[in-house]
Amino acid sequence: MKLFVSLSILLFWSLRPVHHPAIVEKPQELSVSLKVLKPDSISILVKNINPKTITAYSHVITHEKHYDYFELEAITPDGEQLYFDFVDNRNKSAPVIVMLKPGESFSHTLNLQKWSERSINKGMLKKAGFNYLPRGIKIRAKYRNSPCDNCNDYYKSIWTGYVYSEWTPF
Numbered sequence: 001m002k003l004f005v006s007l008s009i010l011l012f013w014s015l016r017p018v019h020h021p022a023i024v025e026k027p028q029e030l031s032v033s034l035k036v037l038k039p040d041s042i043s044i045l046v047k048n049i050n051p052k053t054i055t056a057y058s059h060v061i062t063h064e065k066h067y068d069y070f071e072l073e074a075i076t077p078d079g080e081q082l083y084f085d086f087v088d089n090r091n092k093s094a095p096v097i098v099m100l101k102p103g104e105s106f107s108h109t110l111n112l113q114k115w116s117e118r119s120i121n122k123g124m125l126k127k128a129g130f131n132y133l134p135r136g137i138k139i140r141a142k143y144r145n146s147p148c149d150n151c152n153d154y155y156k157s158i159w160t161g162y163v164y165s166e167w168t169p170f
Helices: 112-116 118-129
Strands: 002-005 030-038 041-048 053-063 070-075 081-085 094-100 104-111 136-146 161-164
Touching: 002 041, 030 112, 030 136, 030 161, 041 053, 041 081, 041 094, 041 136, 081 118, 094 104, 112 118
Parallel strands: none
Antiparallel strands: 002 094, 030 041, 041 104, 053 094, 070 081, 070 136, 136 161
16 A cells, blocks of 8 residues: 655645535445454545556644544434544645555554544533433444545545444444
8 A cells, every 4th residue: 555645735724524425425435343342442544446456645743633524423222323533633745545455455543532632522522411422322433535536636536435344232
């Protein structure tokens, strides 16, 4: 797997990708798997299941790693849905782009307790009556990338769409 870091520093990177009407589910190209680790961490693996090489975003480099292309969806025992993001405030950033040959993958381990403390998630959790993502729920990961209409051809060649992992007890 070749790892490329964009040469340009992105000064205005949105905190949450904007919904694009052309983004469609593509489970025949990439797969996402989610594994719960102890204590309060998860591992998300994105794998190329296509017979062709896929260029995809992995994460964003800033003063720490941000995971703009991932979202965690949770369902509480009473059926309430929660959405968890893995981005935060930043001044400068650059996306990390990977080239995945057929069968290749990349993964990230995320500490859900630490991400629960971030402002992007804290308000949603408090509104639902939680301080942290509670145990006893079901979770699934979503990997997504919206098409870039104003980008050069290289960025337009990056995989677009979304895929979900299976629901997993947390």
